[in-house]
Amino acid sequence: MAVVNRESLSDQAARLLLARIEDGEWTVGQKLPGETTLAPQLGVGRSTVREAIRQLAGQGVLASRQGAGVFLLARAPVDDWESRILKANIASILEARLAIESEASSLAAQRHTHEDLEAIRVALARRRADRVSIAARVDADTAFHRSIVAAGRNEILVELFDTFAERSRDAMIQMLEFNGEAPTARDDAVHEDIVDAITKRDATSASELSRAHLLALRDGALQEELRDGRADADSG
Structure with a gap:
């Protein structure tokens, strides 16, 4: 063999x-x-x-x-x-999300309506509540981030987000299953800060917070890939 x-x-x-x-x-x-x-x-x-x-x-x-x-x-x-999305590593997927969501957060801060803000807050509450399984966590998190993208009122970004989220769902689930990490208070606080910046119409902070959040996820995924590669090399 x-x-x-x-x-x-x-x-x-x-x-x-x-x-x-x-x-x-x-x-x-x-x-x-x-x-x-x-x-x-x-x-x-x-x-x-x-x-x-x-x-x-x-x-x-x-x-x-x-x-x-x-x-x-x-x-x-x-x-x-x-297939190109599914073949990509998780770090590449998170970098693509970063490009979409950091701009969408900025637009949401500038353009949101009262109804948009209510939808974002409802999605945030569901994100904290829907944790019965990893798949439920991913779906609730996706719904929250989509509510922000929708509040940006850019149809192209919404379409990109929907297409990308649907096709990267399994990869996000696999990442959480592999890491085995439960939600943390820090993670909740990051998302609350993003909503707070959008509420205050602080486009710069909303964008920077979204970018920092996704970069941290990307860096964590890269570290996991590096550790995995070392483990495979040691077992080879």
């Missing part, structure tokens, strides 16, 4: 897995072995296998079904906008 090199572990793992698929090791519709089986076969850690599977799911080759496993959908990848 071939083992990946240290460079671009998840990309190489995805290529090795795709080669096995193209060789007919599994039939369309068949369930693939679990991460604990594939990881030693590919010579990488489980998290790298998970990322490789996510890449191939983004290409329409695999499908992850919650509670059931990973299944083969097709033998060849289909590359499109959705």
Whole structure:
């Protein structure tokens, strides 16, 4: 069994897995072995296998079904906008969110109506309450940030946010599952500060707070990727 090199572990793992698929090791519709089986076969850690599977799911080759496993959908990848997002690492996804949301927060501070502000506050309250699962946390957080983008009254930014949020949802869930971090008072305070800046029509602060929040998430994701790469190298 071939083992990946240290460079671009998840990309190489995805290529090795795709080669096995193209060789007919599994039939369309068949369930693939679990991460604990594939990881030693590919010579990488489980998290790298998970990322490789996510890449191939983004290409329409695999499908992850919650509670059931990973299944083969097709033998060849289909590359499109959705797959490019799903193949991106979480840091790249957060950087794209940063570009959308920092500007949207500034516009929301300048343009919001009373009704917009009420919608933002309701979404903030739901964000604090909807924590029964990681998926619920992601959905509530997305709804909160969308309320801010909508208050900016720029249809293009809203469309970009909706398209991007829908296609990056699984990646955000995977990031939280991997980190295993519960919501913190500091995280709540950051979001409250963003709402406060929007309420005061302080466009500069709203933008800077949104940017700082997403940069912190991005930096945390980069550190996780670095630690994961070191762990894979040590196990290789």
